[in-house]
Amino acid sequence: MESVQLAPSQSARETVRRLEKEAGTEVTLCYQCGKCAAGCPVAFAMDYTPRQVLRLLQLGLVDTALHADSVWLCVTCETCSTRCPRGVDIASLMDAVRREALAQGIVTDRKVAAFNEVFLSHVRRYGRLHEVGLTLEFNLKTRQPLKDAGLGLPMFSRGKVHLLPEVIRGQKQVQEIFERVKRMRGEEA
Numbered sequence: 001m002e003s004v005q006l007a008p009s010q011s012a013r014e015t016v017r018r019l020e021k022e023a024g025t026e027v028t029l030c031y032q033c034g035k036c037a038a039g040c041p042v043a044f045a046m047d048y049t050p051r052q053v054l055r056l057l058q059l060g061l062v063d064t065a066l067h068a069d070s071v072w073l074c075v076t077c078e079t080c081s082t083r084c085p086r087g088v089d090i091a092s093l094m095d096a097v098r099r100e101a102l103a104q105g106i107v108t109d110r111k112v113a114a115f116n117e118v119f120l121s122h123v124r125r126y127g128r129l130h131e132v133g134l135t136l137e138f139n140l141k142t143r144q145p146l147k148d149a150g151l152g153l154p155m156f157s158r159g160k161v162h163l164l165p166e167v168i169r170g171q172k173q174v175q176e177i178f179e180r181v182k183r184m185r186g187e188e189a
């Protein structure tokens, strides 16, 4: 007869603890009132609302949470964290789940992951975004190289975008922040 697992596995419990630590919050605080989901601007498009993501983590169903589209749809607006009567930092938890999914190679929405990667690489390199480079890199990564071709020239001729990136004065400090975060996560800087 097939066995049914009622309690979360040891590894699921450890992953939840790690996510809590990274997010600086505790999933057991949540009493499932649903205020977070009621205020979330993208809950209508999510497969699991923020309340349900919390419940998955409480039950140790980490794999389901890691595969949820919700974590990629979350725009980190922090409405949920602000509304939560129990002080659960749901936005931070969503971010931690997203990073864990990336680390495990689980990406349900490649476009969001590609945008995330290009966006952060620009902040790291220049300390700010370079719109032309970001659009080109994102479109190449997502295999739609000509997607914004019609917009580029008019914007360029009106001086709305620049061909070369500008680098901020404190760029070295920004890079140091990225390296510090890597070291904190036990990765090579």
Ligand code: SF4
Pocket: 029, 030, 031, 032, 033, 034, 035, 036, 037, 050, 051, 054, 083, 084, 085, 086, 087, 088, 090
């Ligand atoms: S608002 Fe807070 S307590 Fe209520 S369901 Fe969401 S996380 Fe849980």
Ligand code: SF4
Pocket: 036, 039, 040, 041, 042, 043, 050, 073, 074, 075, 076, 077, 078, 079, 080, 081, 090, 091, 094
């Ligand atoms: S931070 Fe994410 S989960 Fe929370 S309300 Fe905003 S979009 Fe929804």
